[in-house]
Amino acid sequence: MNGGVRVAELSAEALDEVPWDRLESIDPTVPPEEVRRVLRRLFRKGPESTEDDCRPLFNALGTSERGISSVATAALPFVVALAANPRTGARASLVELLASLSQAQETTPPESIVPGWPEAWRHAHHAVQSLLTDPDPAVAGRPSRWRTAPAGSWSGVGPSGTSPSAILQDEQIRALLDEALAVRS
Structure with a gap:
């Protein structure tokens, strides 16, 4: 793993x-700092999180x-960690967000x-x-678009615990995530 953090181990503290x-956000009305706040709220609310809590992330x-x-x-990585956590109330909405990003x-x-x-x-x-x-049908049934993605879409899949430096090709983003997701000793 060489300095990486497994997706399932990400937490609200890592957001900081x-x-x-x-x-940059693609929606000027939802700045990146708001994305951080939304993700933090989802981690904090856990089972009480709802679809409405996720809404700003879609745009x-x-x-x-x-x-x-x-x-x-x-x-x-934070969206995936939240969606994979059975204690997240808004899991189905986060899976729908992942399907939307896939699309x-x-x-x-x-x-x-x-x-x-x-x-x-x-x-x-x-x-x-x-x-x-x-095992939750509300989660497993949401991403129907993934099942129809072109065959080449999933080539070269690596493990979810790959270090951030191996995840990104863009040097600026890679550097940002290396700082953000480095394993703390």
Whole structure:
């Protein structure tokens, strides 16, 4: 793992290590700092979190019309960790968000996707795919769009615990996430 943090081990405390002010949202009404606040609220509320708590993430991270933002690359491990946690009340909404991001990456022109996103998605893919067989039918039944993705979409899938430096190709984003997700001794 060489300095990486497993997706399932991410927590609200790790959110503070991400330099959100250096990232960009695709929705100017939802700045990156708001994405951090939304994610923190989801961690804090746990079983009490709802679909409404997730709503700002849908427009800030990525859409088929606007592309996928740098804040999405930073938020992805946290979204996956929350969606994979059975104690998160808004799991089904977070899985729908992941499905929406999957759809956006398949339908958005490549120039509208931040350079580090495809690699980050490939490395999160194993954890995301495990949601398809989740024991909770509300979670497993949500991502129907993943089942119809083109065959080449999932090539090169790496383990969900890969270090941030292996996740991203974009040097600026890679540096940001290396700082944010480095294992604390």
